[in-house]
Amino acid sequence: MFSLSSDDFKLDTTQFSISENPFKNYNGKTIGNIELIKLKALGPRMDKPDEKPKSFIQKTGNTVNFNTRERVILNNLLFSSGDIVDPLIIADNERILRELPYIKDARIYLKPREDNPEIVDVEIITKDVLALSFDIEARDFDSGVLRVNHKNIFGSGHEIDNRFSVDQSSDQRYSYQIRYRVPNIKRSFISFEANYANTVNQDFSSIKLQREFISPKIKFAGGIEFTNQRLRFTELSNIISDEEYDFQTINQRYDFQDFWLARAFPLNLKDPIRNERTRLIVSGRISNIKFTLRPEVDTELNQPFHNRTLAIGSVGISQRRYFKDQLIFGYGRTEDIPYGYQIELLGGYEWAEFGHRYFLGGKAGRGGYLGNLGYLLGGFSLESFLKNKIFEQGVFKADFRFFSSLIDLNRWKFRQFINVNYTYGIDRFSNEYIDIRDGNGIRGLKSNTLRGTQRFLINIETVSFTPFEAADFKLAVFGFYDLGMVNNGSKSIFSEKAQSGMGVGFRIRNDNLTFKAIEIRLAYYPDAPVGLPMTDLSLSGNSGFNFSDFLITKPSPSLFK
Numbered sequence: 001m002f003s004l005s006s007d008d009f010k011l012d013t014t015q016f017s018i019s020e021n022p023f024k025n026y027n028g029k030t031i032g033n034i035e036l037i038k039l040k041a042l043g044p045r046m047d048k049p050d051e052k053p054k055s056f057i058q059k060t061g062n063t064v065n066f067n068t069r070e071r072v073i074l075n076n077l078l079f080s081s082g083d084i085v086d087p088l089i090i091a092d093n094e095r096i097l098r099e100l101p102y103i104k105d106a107r108i109y110l111k112p113r114e115d116n117p118e119i120v121d122v123e124i125i126t127k128d129v130l131a132l133s134f135d136i137e138a139r140d141f142d143s144g145v146l147r148v149n150h151k152n153i154f155g156s157g158h159e160i161d162n163r164f165s166v167d168q169s170s171d172q173r174y175s176y177q178i179r180y181r182v183p184n185i186k187r188s189f190i191s192f193e194a195n196y197a198n199t200v201n202q203d204f205s206s207i208k209l210q211r212e213f214i215s216p217k218i219k220f221a222g223g224i225e226f227t228n229q230r231l232r233f234t235e236l237s238n239i240i241s242d243e244e245y246d247f248q249t250i251n252q253r254y255d256f257q258d259f260w261l262a263r264a265f266p267l268n269l270k271d272p273i274r275n276e277r278t279r280l281i282v283s284g285r286i287s288n289i290k291f292t293l294r295p296e297v298d299t300e301l302n303q304p305f306h307n308r309t310l311a312i313g314s315v316g317i318s319q320r321r322y323f324k325d326q327l328i329f330g331y332g333r334t335e336d337i338p339y340g341y342q343i344e345l346l347g348g349y350e351w352a353e354f355g356h357r358y359f360l361g362g363k364a365g366r367g368g369y370l371g372n373l374g375y376l377l378g379g380f381s382l383e384s385f386l387k388n389k390i391f392e393q394g395v396f397k398a399d400f401r402f403f404s405s406l407i408d409l410n411r412w413k414f415r416q417f418i419n420v421n422y423t424y425g426i427d428r429f430s431n432e433y434i435d436i437r438d439g440n441g442i443r444g445l446k447s448n449t450l451r452g453t454q455r456f457l458i459n460i461e462t463v464s465f466t467p468f469e470a471a472d473f474k475l476a477v478f479g480f481y482d483l484g485m486v487n488n489g490s491k492s493i494f495s496e497k498a499q500s501g502m503g504v505g506f507r508i509r510n511d512n513l514t515f516k517a518i519e520i521r522l523a524y525y526p527d528a529p530v531g532l533p534m535t536d537l538s539l540s541g542n543s544g545f546n547f548s549d550f551l552i553t554k555p556s557p558s559l560f561k
Contacts, residue, residue: 032119132148222261306354436457460480
């Protein structure tokens with residue numbers, strides 16, 4: 001008979017650690033030589049760097065994959081030989097390397113010299129991923145999509161994403177989209193991105209330069225963007241009944257320009273670590289959109305298609321530190337989990353063709369581990385435009401996200417995830433809605449009627465990272481329960497009938513590849529709206545989820561979705 005003892009079932013709190021702890025003993029010492037050890041994508045592991053690829057697939061994969069060039073790794077360092085060791089900067093740099101799309105994992109080790117312990121040599125170990133990925137979607141016999149993506153062209157760190165479409169029944173049989181990105185220009189941490197698309201529903205071109213506060217060491221952030229886009233899309237215009245809807249086709253073309261700049265200032269706090277991790281950030285932004293093709297517009301008609309210029313600024317305080325953990329959204333790689341807080345106040349003014357208005361807003365968030373229980377992140381935001389002393393197009397949001405500490409059960413490892421969200425739209429325009437369908441609330445639920453301006457969601461998921469593994473592909477199984485309510489905001493959301501979905505599934509992932517996790521999910525909807533099936537079986541890619549890291553970036557009104 002199967003039985004469990006306290007030794008079989010326990011919390012694993014040894015996985016996570018404060019990121020800067022391994023480097024504290026070397027604080028103030030001088031950095032000597034910097035040595036790079038670059039591991040190929042398939043075969044070697046971070047804990048066994050000398051392990052050789054064994055199978056034909058591993059050897060072939062490494063042969064066709066371009067290993068990251070040494071200068072690319074050096075280009076992403078925040079320190080140089082001769083600098084003084086700062087544990088927080090070294091920890092930041094580990095995280096920055098791990099966040100690169102072509103790097104699976106990275107570790108930094110400091111080694112004092114035997115003849116002079118005041119000098120420490122730096123050893124950096126990085127492990128690549130297989131940077132080439134592709135995806136084929138066959139819709140029927142005469143249409144389909146081929147997507148080819150490379151995260152590390154010739155080992156340069158540059159990215160290219162190509163998407164080829166064929167649709168013999170369309171007015172435009174062949175379509176093409178491309179995105180090219182350079183993540184770090186000349187060690188400036190300025191990224192460059194160019195996009196182009198030519199499809200039956202879209203002509204799109206854009207260029208963007210951007211720099212974020214990837215570390216508190218960065219003093220300036222900002223960005224420039226120029227976009228020209230033509231879109232044709234169909235949207236729901238009216239619900240006649242549970243089974244009958246009106247749709248309208250909208251054509252639009254616009255030019256968009258965006259400029260923003262931010263400056264970070266230290267606060268001179270007494271605690272040295274908090275002082276280095278905390279910044280006062282002041283930012284400003286000007287954006288302009290002008291339509292050359294659009295539906296009919298008027299003061300109260302099709303407001304999203306009004307020509308407008310927005311000037312917006314913010315002032316805020318951000319404190320960021322990180323834990324290192326595993327088996328949260330990845331399948332064994334080191335993950336950087338932020339803890340700290342963010343407070344931000346926003347204000348601005350919009351010049352529009354049918355009247356001008358002010359913008360006011362505020363955001364706050366805090367997150368961290370709750371002892372041995374797990375990690376909790378909470379955030380609130382309240383913002384609105386103000387026109388003729390009346391608030392409009394505003395939104396209030398409250399978000400709470402939790403995951404438990406890792407639970408060991410006879411080689412099976414479990415985590416519990418809980419997400420809670422409440423969103424309330426303040427005098428939104430007539431064509432602005434939020435919903436609880438698949439992607440926005442209840443997984444797999446496909447409904448055009450469950451929409452409004454007020455929404456409450458709970459998503460609960462239990463994940464088991466199983467011991468099953470084949471050719472570096474790892475298996476996780478999960479069960480979930482989603483509950484959502486939505487209405488037009490005229491009454492309490494809790495007086496609304498709740499919709500729910502529950503089910504099971506599994507995900508297969510190889511962290512050595514850039515492919516999304518393969519997810520197969522079976523769901524059941526006990527109160528599905530009339531005309532919708534009560535079950536759903538889906539096969540899709542799952543890219544996981546990253547927590548907000550309390551980063552204050554380009555000031556902007558929140559999206560209502």
